Amino acid sequence: MSPRILIALAVAGIVAFGAGVMFWVVVQPDAPTETPAAAPGSGAARQEHRKRFFGGDPDRDVRGGQEMKPRW
Template sequence: MSARILIALGVAGAVAFGSGMIVWVLVQPGATTETSTGTSGSDAAQREHRERFFGGDPDGDVHGGQEMKPRW
């Protein structure tokens, strides 16, 4: 192949990659939009699940703790 064709293919590839990255950054795939009408049923269920999972035992004694031993 001639040098002109290789340079043209390189420039075209760089432009395509750059424009694809710009579109990806602007669109942010997987991003959700929040509505001002409140939370839906699935959001409430997710919140309740998180509270149960991370809630822990409010009456448990956490002062002093337990010595951490390395697992060699």
């Protein structure tokens, strides 16, 4: 085979692969219609969950902490 044919086949393969990937990204076969983040729930329940998750432990003293030293 001549080098010209090999280069043309390689370029055609890369273009075909890229087109397949773009088709896959755009079409999204069997994609769920609703994302898990958009699941139904009351705003109060979500707010309570956020408060418990980010609230921390009010009884734990974290003001003194530990001195941060670089590890060289």
